[in-house]
Amino acid sequence: MDMNTYVKVHDLTVTYNRDSQPIFEGLSMELYKGELILLMGPNGGGKSTLIKSIVGLLKPVKGRIEVLGVDPYRDLDIRKAIGYVPQVMDVNIYAPITLWDLVSFGRYPYLGIFKRFSKVDEEIVLDAIKKVGLEDYIDYKVSELSGGQLSRGFIARALAQDPMIYLLDEPFESIDYISEEVVLKVLREEAGRGKLIVLAEHHLSETGYIDRLILFNRGVIADGKPEEILNDKYLEKAYGGVKI
Ligand SMILES: Nc1ncnc2c1ncn2[C@@H]1O[C@H](COP(=O)(O)OP(=O)(O)O)[C@@H](O)[C@H]1O
Numbered sequence: 727m728d729m730n731t732y733v734k735v736h737d738l739t740v741t742y743n744r745d746s747q748p749i750f751e752g753l754s755m756e757l758y759k760g761e762l763i764l765l766m767g768p769n770g771g772g773k774s775t776l777i778k779s780i781v782g783l784l785k786p787v788k789g790r791i792e793v794l795g796v797d798p799y800r801d802l803d804i805r806k807a808i809g810y811v812p813q814v815m816d817v818n819i820y821a822p823i824t825l826w827d828l829v830s831f832g833r834y835p836y837l838g839i840f841k842r843f844s845k846v847d848e849e850i851v852l853d854a855i856k857k858v859g860l861e862d863y864i865d866y867k868v869s870e871l872s873g874g875q876l877s878r879g880f881i882a883r884a885l886a887q888d889p890m891i892y893l894l895d896e897p898f899e900s901i902d903y904i905s906e907e908v909v910l911k912v913l914r915e916e917a918g919r920g921k922l923i924v925l926a927e928h929h930l931s932e933t934g935y936i937d938r939l940i941l942f943n944r945g946v947i948a949d950g951k952p953e954e955i956l957n958d959k960y961l962e963k964a965y966g967g968v969k970i
């Protein structure tokens with residue numbers, strides 16, 4: 727496999743229940759090192775399903791996925807290299823943990839059996855918090871943060887993990903426009919450092935930072951530079967005339 731192909735999806739079919747309709751069938755795509763990709767399409771189109779498949783959370787009915795050359799469903803070690811921010815937050819936000827604790831979780835795959843943080847781990851966590859502009863909230867409990875601050879906290883957790891691949895599932899849901907721009911700039915920088923970033927959104931108004939747009943609805947509708955894709959023909963095909 728080409729060293730620059732970080733994710734390879736080949737003839738993939740995913741179904742939730744054995745006898746129900748597939749969410750998508752015979753899907754193939756390659757995602758490369760250094761790309762900032764927007765995976766965009768309507769709700770229910772299968773974006774989260776595709777992302778979960780790449781993380782290795784769903785077993786393909788047919789076809790295969792390679793993440794950095796291995797099958798993510800079988801080789802769980804690869805998760806260390808994947809910074810996954812799920813659409814539904816995977817931490818109890820009422821737990822008595824602080825923003826610092828949340829972002830620290832990003833370092834856990836690197837810690838030894840005693841889970842002891844080094845000075846370097848602490849610096850990485852602090853740096854991630856600063857990058858998303860939350861340095862004034864370090865000691866806040868996660869329950870005290872606004873929706874947008876919490877979303878940025880989850881992105882900081884992924885940054886602290888320093889993964890090769892970011893899979894961010896609707897991270898901008900409750901983020902204001904200014905913070906969205908801050909995060910997009912950070913992601914742009916990460917792409918510049920050779921990371922692959924996949925951003926799933928049902929809609930994104932600011933596509934200036936995006937290298938590649940994959941318009942997705944139960945399959946790939948269009949795949950290319952945002953300016954090539956964002957036209958009525960493709961949007962109509964993906965959203966079926968629904969105004970976005
Ligand atoms: N755990 C599940 N069990 C059964 N069906 C599911 C499950 N998760 C999602 N689906 C269905 O799969 C389809 C695609 O959903 P999803 O991948 O969440 O789309 P998107 O992220 O683009 O909104 C939807 O019809 C949804 O109802």
Ligand SMILES: [Mg+2]
Pocket residue numbers: 773774775813895896
């Ligand atoms: Mg989704």
